[in-house]
Amino acid sequence: MNYIKVVTTYPTGGTLLPNAFVDHYMIRANGEYIKVYIYLLRMVSEGANFSIPCLADVLELTERDVARALKYWEKESLLKISQNHGEIQSIELLPVPGHAKPVLETEDSSPASSAEESSISGAEAIPAMKTLSPSELQKKSEDERFSYLLYVCEMFIGKPLTCSDMNILLYLYEDLSMSCELIEYLVEHCVSNGKKSFRYMQTVAINWYEENITTVDEAKAHSKNFKKEYYSIMRAFGLNQNPAPIQEQYMKQWLEKDAFDLSLIIEACNRTINAINKPSFPYADTILKQWKDNHIRTVEQAKSFYQRQKSPKTFMNANASQPVHNFKQRDYDFDALEEQLLKKQFSDEIREN
Structure with missing residues (x-):
């Protein structure tokens, strides 16, 4: 795992938030960045x-969210990222100036800047969300369309709607430049899937913004493609049917919150079938939780994880004069042992629930 060292040249005096950050930067940034x-x-x-996966787990964000936040603060000149072969080696927190950079500052279009941006998990800076007071929101509501x-x-x-809800809607409408029709479809889409949280809607909207989705038709096509991932998982389990609501909950958790790659989820499904000879979403979830705890994000890392467990351990006798007893070496099936452990964890979870 790539661990990243955070350094600074100025004393922090504990976890001390500079006043200049609160006055000029915090108000303009969204909560995840802060x-x-x-x-x-x-x-x-x-x-x-720390590492990016660890930070994502602690803050209950995706790795992409963390990378996006780092890029944002680097653009604001509050930190400096040092990389080696595309991996972050260190992050230096810079002194917070008394005044923030102008909001209308343009993106540096030099080749070096573009390469650096793409190397941080492909993250691109998105517009920061501002928070308006109730009186300011009242003025905005005079816009007939809004x-x-x-x-x-x-x-x-x-x-x-609360002021927080209206601020998020205004963020989608003005900062993300989403049309009223697209926002209306977004809200309808989220509510129909049992999600009435505007924070959740904001996350979906940012994903659409990054995918350059600007029309309702494009959003519907994107949602349809997302459903294809569900059916790919169902097929990996050998199920030719529409997913049940509880199965959709598992898949949403894996794809959206945990941000697992589809290929890794399918690998977990395959291992589930091999282990218990039947499809089981809870069992696959146990496998994926173990991989998440061990910061496994690719199929190659998963295979390497099991391969390391298979590697024989040899011990050197410190005293060569001691008699050596020849014991017959046992052959352990580490895949089988791993399956037994997962089955036990799975059974324990079932009993607890």
Whole structure:
């Protein structure tokens, strides 16, 4: 695993948030970016190392979210990222200036900057979300189209919108430049899938923004392609049917929250069938949880993980004069032992539930 060292040339005095950060940077950044920056301050105060997967797990974000946040703060000149062969080696937190950079500052289009950006998990900086006061939101609601959007969203949600909800809608409408029609479809799509949280809708909207989805037809096509991943998982289990709601919950967890690659999920499905000779979403979930705990993100890493367990361990006798007893070496099937462990974990989870 690639561990990243966080350093700084100025004393932090513990996890101390500079006033200039609060006054000029925090208000303009979204919550995920702020969480990452504060955690970096926590790391540097102890001189601790960390990895992107560990940070994602601690903050309950995806690795892509973390990479996006790092790129954002680098663009804001609050940190400097040092890389070697495309991997982050260290992050230096820079002194926070008294004034933030102009919002309209353009992206550096030099070849070096483009290469650096693409190397951080392909992350691109997205517009920061600003928070308006109730009186400012009242003025924004005088926009006829935005006012209609607020009304439609209230109908979908079934309750009045909070200031936080309206700020997120305004972020989609103004900063992400989404049309009212696209936002309306987004809300309808999320609510129909049992998700009424505007924070969840914001996450989906950012994903669409990164995928350059600008119309309802493109969003529907994207959703259809996403469903294809469900059916790929179902086929890996040998199931030729529509997924049940509980099965969709597992797949949403794996694909969206845990951000597992489809190939890795299918590998877990295959190992499930080999282990218990039947499809089981809870059993596959046990495998994927183990891989997540061990920061396994690719099929190659999973195979290497099991291969390391198979590697024989040899011990040198420190005293050559001691008699050596010849014991017959046992051959262990580490795959079988691994399956037994997973079955036990799976059975324990079933009993607990």
